[in-house]
Amino acid sequence: MNIETITAIFCLLGIETMKTDRSGSGGGMALDELELVKRSKNKDRKAFNELMLAYQRRIFNIMYRFTGDYEEAKDLTQDVFIKVFKSLDSLKEDKKFKSWIIAIAANTFRNRYKYNMSRGKGRTDSIDSQIETQNGSIKVELKDNKPGADDVVHSSRIKELVQQKINLLKDEHKEVIVLRDIDGLSYEEVSTVLEISIGTVKSRIFRAREELRKQLVEVIEYF
């Protein structure tokens, strides 16, 4: 058993203890978010773990919808929490913690996207895509995105298709669609998080929805 394993076990035990505390002792009063944020600012690890517990699902799902990749989403979620912990002091209004953490998530995703592009990940081909050659493009039979009867029956397949289409959106459209229609933020909140005007948010959402509608027309017919 190495040191990492031991550390992990201790951390897990710590979390378990916190869960017990929250539900049981001292009348079982859960610390509210503001209090948690304040305590986290003072480097209270227990409070910060509580905050992470409260937000990890949300952040992870946002990241998953942004990236479409489970492992990538996990990495980004961890990055977000690390950044949050390190920069909690810069949070001026504790009330805006939710917007603040989601903004960090969005920025983390943007930075990662830029990093990936700079590393050339956007320039590789797969047989899934049309291949340009000297003699013209290779006629590869692309995956038929039209859902078959079986697919339509299975809603999970539809959801996969929706996610695929989200992945094809422009990043700016993806961000607003995820935050607004999946995560459920208001226009104002999206505006705050992304630091763009509400008008811009609305127009982007309009375009994004329109794009998705076109992409998913055949799916929608069966829905």
Add this chain to the structure above:
Amino acid sequence: MNCEEAKKHFQELTDDEMSPELEKEIRKHLRRCVDCQEELIQLKKVIVLLNDLDIFDPPPDIIVNVNKAIDPDVSLLQRLFNFFGGAKLTYKAFAVAIVAIIIIYMNGKTPPSVDDLKNDMVTKHQEIADKKYAPQRNESVVKEVPPEVTGKAEPVVDIATESPLAGADAAGQYASQLFDDMSDKVLVGADEEGATTKGSLEPSEFFEKENAEKVGALETAGTRKDEDGEAKGSEYQKGLVVDKLDATVGGDFVGGGNVAEMSGEAGAKADLQQTKPKKLKHKAVKKAKKPKPLKDSYAKDVKDEDETAEDARADQVVKEESAKKDTMQGSEPLEERHGRVDEKKLKEPPQVAAASLPKYEPAKKKVKKQLTWSDDDLALDEELELDDDDLLLEDDSDNYAFGMQPVEAPAKEESPQLSEVPLDPESNIEPTLLEPETSADSVSKARLGRKQKASGEKRKRRTTMEKSDVASSTAPEEFGLAEVDGDVSGARANVAKQKTPEFFQNIQTARAENENYIQLNVDNMGKAIKRLTKNIQLYSATIIRKKSTPKNTNIVLLLPTKNYKKFMKQVRKNIKWAVVKSARIDIKLSKKLDKRVEKIIHRKKERFLLVEIDMTM
């Protein structure tokens, strides 16, 4: 209101943020316009779909990982713990305690008396001289020493007249002083008979020769004048400062070379670089505890010494030597024993003599610690070169599906695959897909180790293939993707129903179109790659060796996309049979190779296609 205006407000309508008046107008338009109705319904469905997307549970280790990353206390503790050796801390402490006890014991231990030392050595040398070298005693001191004898020759250091440091000084300090003294005094050459003075200490315990000829020169060099000794003394002393340190840490005793220079009258430059520092230290400690007072010569610089005093001291030493020899060999004078001996030499105290008494045994060479090669080292070590690009020989032990799913995912392992039975071109046997295994099989196999799984499945597949009617299987004649995907029947059709279309898109089969195909195996990979990529820019070629089937390897190539068609032609032309995977999801790359590929892609600024030729047979 026309359609365009109405569509502009659809968003507000779906978000329920529209004013009642405007909503009325839009509703009015919608009643008339079927297209707009349809579009609005679709838009609402899209929103519903988005809202209904699953919420995933986050991985359980996120918080743990974050805590590990941000916790400075834990990391500091961990660092400290590691710094002190982690779990080995107790062992180290124990070792330190043992060493401390030994040191204390050594310090407290009473050293052997000088008389005991003397008697031991005298007895030893007397016996050797009597038994082995007695017939040669009358030969000349300066006679030419045969090579086999010279190889065994050892200079002798006399300790009978030494006055070591009192107390328990460090061994290195004593070594320094010992050689100071050697530089002060006359070095007496001795013949190979080993007729050394009584109570002399064998310098083989201090030095070991690495060059027999040089040692021979040292032996035949005879004696050395006091002046020479004085002249060399200071620089020799300097050398000893370093030597002392080397001896302390168990290193080579480089300064020994100076001894040879000093003792060589004819300018012999023996390079005695090996010593036995441990013995030196031991002897030195013993000598250091001798109760004799410290001589002036130990403390003073050689250059400052008075010549007269030196001569007087030398005379005294000679007398002492004579007395010792008388004790050892009766009243036989030194001259008689050695035959022709220069008077001048006799006057010089026999501080160091080049004798050949004991057998020369080279010091045991330090055995180099066996290095443990990491996987990375191995990969680098086995890196091949192909044109201007690299061929990286990789093990697939840590491969994973590129960016998508880990290699150990049961689904991947259990998925039906193209037959791995090599096909004879004459028998018209085509590669085929096997029936998917039952879930019970999958579960039981998932429990097995990876190796067992791989080998077991392979055997099973082969057996199945041998038993089944492989001729009825349906691989396409042409190997384009369309054909692979389109021509589905029999067992393959069953698989097709269960698998998404992507499964087939990723794989092509290829077989040679001519007789001069390559039967790929581990021995002809380089040749194969060269032939496959003839006239094609190849950026990376990796041979992936499978542990389960070491003789079977796959090749992963990074090609410019524009050359893909040409490449496939060459594959069909040259490879007897292979499965070509060209979707990243199907190509398992190690993290290292993945990084490498990305690096190349980044550097070259070109569109690439990653292709894997699966030659598992």
